[in-house]
Amino acid sequence: MCCDVDFDKESISPSGLFLVFTAKHQDFMNYHLLAGMAIAPTRDGNIDFEVIDNVNADKVTDKKEQLAIVDKLNEKGANPVSFTMLQDFADFLYFEFAELLKQGLQIRKCRLCEKYFALQNKHKTLFCDRIYSGKRTCKQVGNKQEYDRWIAADPALQEYERIYKARHAQMERDEQKESPADSGRAKQAFGEWSKNVRKLRKQYFAEEISGKYLMEKIYV
Numbered sequence: 001m002c003c004d005v006d007f008d009k010e011s012i013s014p015s016g017l018f019l020v021f022t023a024k025h026q027d028f029m030n031y032h033l034l035a036g037m038a039i040a041p042t043r044d045g046n047i048d049f050e051v052i053d054n055v056n057a058d059k060v061t062d063k064k065e066q067l068a069i070v071d072k073l074n075e076k077g078a079n080p081v082s083f084t085m086l087q088d089f090a091d092f093l094y095f096e097f098a099e100l101l102k103q104g105l106q107i108r109k110c111r112l113c114e115k116y117f118a119l120q121n122k123h124k125t126l127f128c129d130r131i132y133s134g135k136r137t138c139k140q141v142g143n144k145q146e147y148d149r150w151i152a153a154d155p156a157l158q159e160y161e162r163i164y165k166a167r168h169a170q171m172e173r174d175e176q177k178e179s180p181a182d183s184g185r186a187k188q189a190f191g192e193w194s195k196n197v198r199k200l201r202k203q204y205f206a207e208e209i210s211g212k213y214l215m216e217k218i219y220v
């Protein structure tokens with residue numbers, strides 16, 4: 001089937017991505033968002049809500065009187081403003097997705113915190129700029145050189161790396177021995193263990209637990 005083909009999302013043009021998306025999610029093939037036009041005061045390209053609040057506070061309902069108040073409060077007065085109506089979650093997601101495509105932004109999952117982020121430029125970064133622990137961002141922690149330098153001075157992290165690699169290698173060996181009946185069992189067990197220890201490592205980075213505690217727990 002067309003849609004089951006695995007593809008490299010980052011090598012496809014925005015139009016290509018849109019086609020793949022609509023082929024996979026046919027509800028969005030002819031999706032429409034409601035658009036409208038209103039008269040509103042604007043400032044720096046955005047709706048001036050401060051002025052609108054003032055008009056509302058005066059409880060004036062006559063349109064002409066409202067415009068007169070707006071003219072007094074905002075030097076440019078009111079302008080025609082077009083807007084898009086997002087009425088439910090699907091509308092919101094569709095709008096957001098369309099904007100990303102229009103702006104040619106790429107989304108990637110951060111290798112460390114596993115949250116999504118928009119690539120700011122063509123750099124092939126694997127990590128986002130969110131704070132991961134203390135004052136360090138995922139990008140800083142994830143930077144290999146920096147991380148290596150950091151663990152070189154930390155016995156708990158060295159032990160973490162050693163155990164993590166050993167458990168991963170063991171999982172790969174166990175996978176080879178699996179019969180079809182228990183296929184995937186080793187990977188699942190490793191997945192559960194690693195999810196837990198990655199959480200502990202994060203707590204250690206944030207200085208919520210001690211290195212001793214981290215070392216004790218990774219053997220479990």
Ligand SMILES: [Zn+2]
Binds near residue numbers: 111112113127129139
């Ligand atoms: Zn991150």
